[in-house]
Amino acid sequence: HRIVMPGVVTPPLDVPQHIKRPDYKNLKIKSDDEIKKIRKSCHLACDALKVAAEIIKPGITTEYIDEVVHNEIISQGAYPSPLGYKGFPKSCCTSVNNVACHGIPDSTILMDGDVINVDVSVYYDGYHGDTSDTFAVGKVDEAGLKLIEVTKESLEHAIKSCRPGTTFSSIGDHIEGFVEKYGFTVCREYVGHGIGEDFHEAPDIRHYRNHHAPFSMEVGMVFTIEPIIMEGGCGVWKHGDGWTVLATDNKRSAQSEHTLLITDGGCEVLTLNPHVS
Template sequence: MIDLDTALAPRRANDITIYGPEGFEGMRRAGRLTAECLDMLVEHVRPGVSTQAIDDLVFTFGMDHGAYPATLMYRGYRYSCCTSINHVVCHGQPNDKPLREGDIVNIDVTFIVDGWHGDSSRTYAVGEIPRRAQRLLDVTYESMMRGIAAIKPGATTGDIGAAIQEYAEAERCSVVRDFCGHGLGRHFHEQPSILHFGRRGEGVELRPGMFFTVEPMINLGRPHVKVLSDGWTAVTRDRSLTAQYEHTVGVTETGVEIFTLSPKGLDQPPFNRTA
């Protein structure tokens, strides 16, 4: 994801890349490998395991499959994935502190495969988690899928944001405004920017061949966040629980294709629970 200030910076209309059949094939390969990595992590996300150990697994998986983690040394970031625990909204940095029973942790992985970027994240339950945390995972996943369901030629980016916001707020949760989804393909971050809130009919019109992420961050408390002194880690200001799910998608002639679906069906709650 990118921050909102970057997303809203002035851009030319022709900055949006439209990809053809080769792009779809490349994104399927990158997306599938990213999903397979997240599947692999299911058995490792458990109490006592450190997020640094998870990062090491992501790096090794990528190297073993001819892929490079896009986040590694991106703008000085030193890790192969982001690991965001409990009240950490995004960009949490792996460390040696062990995960604890009842935590939730979002793991965000982007692999570069033959020059194409596959970007996806899931929020994992660490052992048995509180009911309110499980409800947050359910709402966040459903919010993402409702946003994806709004994608088709002629729809707008505002339709995606509105679908997410309407559902999440009806469930008495809030949508983070400070970060958004983004275009990608040959580059990690491209246009269009995908806000996870908005009004139907507004924003950029969707056309076949657009590739981008849908990655809502949903809080149990208020939507406000702050970035810590490390310049990366974003947390909820009220320290409420937060969760995120992310898929990379492409607009087709008739609708949408999700490139990062789990081959094993492990990309939705409660199937990614480790207990």
Template sequence: MTITLKTAADIEGMRVAGRLAAEVLDMLTPHVVPGVTTAQLDKLAHDHMVNVQGTVPATLGYQPPGYPAYPASCCTSVNHQVCHGIPNDRPLKNGDIVNIDITVIKDGWHGDTSRMFIVGEGSIQAKRLCQITYEAMWKGIVKVRPGARLGDIGHAIQTFAESSGFSVVREFCGHGIGKRFHEEPQVLHYGRPGTLEELVPGMIFTIEPMINAGRREIRELGDGWTIVTKDRSLSAQWEHTVLVTETGYEVLTLSAGYPPLPAFVQPAAALATS
């Protein structure tokens, strides 16, 4: 496994890309309301990236081996869709939950982040699932520091989610990121502490747990992209891009409109600069 460590100049480029990705989600937030379609949200995102930010939507036309080309500028995964949902013309309803996953390319660098949105008034279960998934992501993030191991991140996420009565999707994981959309290492959202690769300053990767209200089993739809829960239970996901610093971590995908940090997160640590 070859993990690319980022230089100070690389990190600055990643900071810019990460902030811009988060700002697309800020822009979309007031538009995620009952009656809007995910295709309309995708067009808003695309136009903002291309015409306002001067960024490239990384997902549009993205085609890893064995997959059809992805046809949209963001991923929109609704209710029991786990990830990689393709925007369409179905209006969102009151009570739906939707994950919007944004990846932009700026000056060759990728910024990758996603958030959950509750459309109108969500159920108690939906709200709890989204909140626990958000906190599970942060439980993983706060484990990031030099000398820790990737297994520490996965273990923290898994134990928190499962102790809350939810399950963790295992087939998809976080990933290294930089000039390429997906690099080493793979960042599992389950596992044992003290295992897998050691974290060193200059590593940049995503932490993006997918948490199901029901069982963890999933299946792929016929479009070749959309992943859903087998039992049709709700699924939630949050994603940040994280840098390993000399003393801990820096989250590269925070922005002015980002939701409040969980109480157990030190704001200064999340925004630490190396």
């Protein structure tokens, strides 16, 4: 008999919009009351991220950032979503230089020239809000600053495309198409996601070219876009602590994240708090 190997896989076939999707293939449509609650959680997450940004400098530990974020969140009567999530031991994630994501705040001391991503998620009144950004520590080289800038711009580029009728798979087209012009790559192992009563809801939102989520955005859907953009290759590996994800080639990465709501007119970025400049 002949030996058969996988061939070329073509894009998925369309399913008419009038056919009901199962939960794993669609996002939940949020009610006005749910949106109000998610918006509040997102604003609290944005506030906590701003507080973290204000203290980042050489000489502090990532554990200190976690303490500041934690105290800011609980002072508002909210809960830090990562704390205890599948055993995660801290209240935010701090990922420095070659740590791609999910870095556990610890005794690591920030040094002049580092780049650090702080990922903040808040649970308030039954709903989650999620945001992150990458910051320069002291004086960072030109290449590091460019990495941070392109990461933010790739997120903004994707957000501009989000509106009713846009396919979720197109998010990856916008992000990867943008960053590859600057010689960067997109991490393929970690994704954006729906969010609401659950920290992570369907579907997975990939930040590279794909055909995994060809269905369309609808009014009332809430989800995150959170690309990890890498200086070198897109390979990563997980540390023995079960969380910390590192670049295989030890090069730097940056991440930026917002939570979005699809509206009649396009989308609302819920983690752009009007109280935050």
